[in-house]
Amino acid sequence: MKNKHLNRWTDHDVESHWDKVADIYVRENERVQTAHDQRFRESIYHIKLMPGMKVLNISSRDAEAEDYLKKQEPDCQIIHAEISAGLMQVAQKFRPGINQVKINGYSDLPFTNGEFHRILTLETLEHVADPVRFLQELSRVSKTDARMVLSCPPATSELPYRLYTFLFGGHGEGPHRFLRSREVKEMLADTGWKLISHKGAILVPVGPEWLQKAGEKLMDKVQGSFLAEMGIRQFYICEKSN
Numbered sequence: 001m002k003n004k005h006l007n008r009w010t011d012h013d014v015e016s017h018w019d020k021v022a023d024i025y026v027r028e029n030e031r032v033q034t035a036h037d038q039r040f041r042e043s044i045y046h047i048k049l050m051p052g053m054k055v056l057n058i059s060s061r062d063a064e065a066e067d068y069l070k071k072q073e074p075d076c077q078i079i080h081a082e083i084s085a086g087l088m089q090v091a092q093k094f095r096p097g098i099n100q101v102k103i104n105g106y107s108d109l110p111f112t113n114g115e116f117h118r119i120l121t122l123e124t125l126e127h128v129a130d131p132v133r134f135l136q137e138l139s140r141v142s143k144t145d146a147r148m149v150l151s152c153p154p155a156t157s158e159l160p161y162r163l164y165t166f167l168f169g170g171h172g173e174g175p176h177r178f179l180r181s182r183e184v185k186e187m188l189a190d191t192g193w194k195l196i197s198h199k200g201a202i203l204v205p206v207g208p209e210w211l212q213k214a215g216e217k218l219m220d221k222v223q224g225s226f227l228a229e230m231g232i233r234q235f236y237i238c239e240k241s242n
Contacts, residue, residue, distance in 0.1 A: 009175035017174025022086030049073035063091035119148035135191035194241035200231030
């Protein structure tokens with residue numbers, strides 16, 4: 001059966017992009033710090049860590065998730081998996097001693113079956129050459145009762161992204177395809193993940209803090225409607241279903 005979700009680039013193309021922008025990654029994210037860090041604040045609310053759990057953070061980038069995960073539950077083991085060696089060097093600089101694993105691609109992860117209690121995968125799915133295979137791999141390496149928090153921009157974010165990049169630059173996204181929520185949900189259902197909740201977030205990613213907060217209040221009111229798709233970050237909280 002043809003995989004209709006395949007993308008035209010390779011995981012190596014994605015690796016090359018992040019290697020090229022590794023030196024500016026943190027600096028550029030600091031320009032939109034509130035919007036950037038929202039991914040971690042929201043994820044921590046949903047991931048529900050307990051002592052002794054083993055967590056896979058993929059893609060880990062500069063491993064900033066370490067700070068939030070350890071603050072919620074110091075007694076957890078975190079594996080940061082990253083495709084870019086350049087970003088791994090950045091992560092080691094800012095967070096010496098973290099546990100990082102270099103991956104060569106997203107379709108064949110170097111972990112054993114049923115290894116992780118929790119999966120955190122933020123702004124990764126849209127970059128993966130074969131997102132179905134990636135989600136299957138995440139299911140394979142997860143325990144029976146695992147929970148996953150996944151985020152990615154929706155298709156409606158493509159124009160705002162291009163406008164922001166044209167006006168302000170930034171590290172760019174490299175090879176990507178922002179996904180419609182219904183496509184993400186279809187892939188999750190087909191790869192052994194039961195969707196617990198779906199939430200749109202970040203209506204106003206730049207500007208005064210009061211305006212960004214007003215945007216979030218509006219987003220809270222329109223959850224479950226087509227307007228929630230306007231949020232530039234979509235969260236999918238899942239549990240392993242088989």
